[in-house]
Amino acid sequence: MQQIIEFLKENLQLIYILILAVFIGVEVIKNIPAVLHTPLMSGANALSGVVIVGAILVMLNADPNNYVALSLGFLAVVLGIINVVGGFAVTDRMLQMFKKKKK
Amino acid sequence: MSITLSIIYLISTITFVIGLKLLGHPETAKKGNSIAAFGMGLAIIGTIFLNNLEVPIFIYILIIVAILIGSVIGWLIAIKVEMTKMPELVSLFNGFGGASAALIGIVEYGNNQADITQVTTIIAAIIIGSITFSGSMIAWAKLNGSLKKDIRLPKYNLINNLLLIALIVFGFFIVNGSINGEIIIYILLLFSLIYGILFVIPIGGADMPVVISLLNSLTGIAAAITGILYDNMVMMVGGILVGSAGLILTFAMCKAMNRSLSNVIFGAFGGDSVAAKKGSTIGGHIKKTNPSDVAVLMNYADKVVIVPGYGLAVAQAQHVIHELEELLTKKGVEVSYAIHPVAGRMPGHMNVLLAESNVSYDKLIEMDDINPQFKNTDVVLVVGANDVVNPAAHNDPSSPIYGMPILEVEDARSIIINKRSMNPGYAGIQNELFFNQKTSMLFGDAKETLTKLVQELKNM
Known part of the structure; x- marks a missing residue:
């Protein structure tokens, strides 16, 4: 119990940020027309590729002689950036079509 | 920094x-x-x-x-990628994001084993990341058709839940230091991957969009957890944003199908009880028709409504259906499309697909707006859709889709259903609409059949 209270005390600011972010996510997505569900899901998927930042940090922090860490980090960067670039590109392609016939 | x-x-x-x-x-x-x-x-x-x-x-x-x-x-x-392949592509990309998070966790475990907060986040990143990865790969395989069957181990819900609890307990022991060592982390990885597979594999293909949306939300959470590890704000906030937005989207999709999330995950849609039942209650005579008869029918109609479904996407028939629509409009027929919220494999899937072939925005009518219009409709053309027009959702309480809002095409004067065969839809349930007196079945591949239909209409 003591440990949990300590943890809460130390990370209170973090907890605030995370909870507020949850509310922003909910508010931003509320009342979206069904037409946009697929592009939105795809766009959100691209955003989840933000994990790439962590993958880059893994490589930056890796010991230059630790080949296992470097190769795993390399793979993580490749996979993460596929998620980001592919995700945004495909969302853009979908939305391109919506735009064309809007006029 | x-x-x-x-x-x-x-x-x-x-x-x-x-x-x-x-x-x-x-x-x-x-x-x-x-x-x-x-x-x-x-x-x-x-x-x-x-x-x-x-x-x-x-x-x-x-x-x-x-x-x-x-x-x-x-x-x-x-x-x-073709626009029809969109849902599985999102799943594939999402899996990569999850794998990235799991890999980060593995490397970082080698670096920090002392700090409890660090180890907790690392363990969570590995578990969530790898579940997302293997789950997404299964969803991907199911959607692109390479994995057709819904494999259900006996008592799979029990097995899955026990495995998940075991994973959490295992993670807890790693965190408090009872067990440690490099090899442990790979065992955790392996079992998380297995859980991801077992989690998705019993769920029917029709429910995959919900699963993908849920897994998408999980990737966001994995990214946020990794962000905590590096005290990195953009990862934390970005990840949580996707996590909560994805969850809301998941609930929106469940709502469109009139089902709860737990029903989707643990319910095993179209499972054994349904299989035993199907075919036994519904029977009767079906009426077949051919493109030239349909062409005549449509030519003299005032109002035609097209109901597109996944079959349209599979057959790549979105361009020819647009051609049909233009041709009929030129002949003075009022044409619109009825879009069910979960038509296709993803909400909005049909909109994207039809937009690709330049179908005008205002012709796509959502379910609640089109349903009252069916009474004044002469011909409804259902292309590759099944469950979204199944009247069992209204009048058969034992049906797994009972309660789901549907397109009420029965109200129209005549119904043409284009399907490849009499096989039941993705949910695996038979459709009494096919045996309706007003219904005629137009068997054949959507693209081929519609092309013939367009030809016949041009000749008139």
Whole structure:
């Protein structure tokens, strides 16, 4: 119990940020027309590729002689950036079509 | 971390929120996507070049090579893929994101084993990341048709739940240091991967969009957890944003199918009880028709409503259906499309598909608006849709789709159903609509059959 209270005390600011972010996510997505569900899901998927930042940090922090860490980090960067670039590109392609016939 | 990088992360985070917000409106969606992409680019470049760390040059080269390789692969897949393959592509990309989080966890476990908060986040990143990865791969395989069967072990719900509890307990022991060592982390990885597979494999293909949306939300959470590890704001806020937005989207999809999330996950839609039942209650005579008869019928109709479904997507018939619509409009027939919220494999799937073949926006009518119009409709053409027009949702309480809102096509004067065969739909349930007196079955591949129909109409 003591440990949990300590943890809460130390990370209170973090907890605030995370909870507020949850509310922003909910508010931003509320009342979206069904037409946009697929592009939105795809766009959100691209955003989840933000994990790439962590993958880059893994490589930056890796010991230059630790080949296992470097190769795993390399793979993580490749996979993460596929998620980001592919995700945004495909969302853009979908939305391109919506735009064309809007006029 | 330099102050410049902190500011860059702040800007990126803001672009994510604004981007997501703009993605929610048809006019601004494209701009929203570009803004979020810009913010992401900023965060990536900033992380590489403004990190204030002493890093040997060859590591920079490795990072840049990795980014180039991944960007080219991602770009090529995104540009080449057919619009019908969209849902499985999202699943595939999502799986990669999850795998990335799991890999980060594995490497970082080698670096920090002392701090409890660190180890907790690492363990959570590995578990969630790898569940997302293997789950997404199964969803991907199910959607592209390479994995057709819903495999259900006996008592699979019990097994899955026990495995999940075991994973959490296992993770807990690693965190408090009861067990440690490099090999342990790989065992955790292995069992998380297995759980991901077992989690998705019993769920029917019709429910895959919900699963993908849920897994998408999980990737966001994995990213946020990794962000805690590095005390990195853009990862934390971005990840949580996707996590909560994805969850809301998941619930929106469940609502459109009139089912709860737990029913989707544990309910095993179209399971044994249904299989035993199907075919036994429904029977009767079906009426077959051919393209030339349908052409005559449509030619003299005042109002035609097209109900597109996944079959249309599979057959790549979206262009020919647009041709049909234009032809009929020229002949003075009023044509519109009835879009069920879960038609296709993803909400909005049909809209994207029809938009691709330049179908005008105002011709796509949502379910609640079109349902009252069926009474005045002469011909309904159902192309490759089944469950979304199944009257069992209204009048058969024992049906697994009972209660789901449907397109009430029975109200129309005549119903033409284009299907490849009498096989039941994705949910695996028979459809009494096929035996309705007003119904005629137009068997054949959607693209071929519609092309013939268009030909017949041109000749008239």
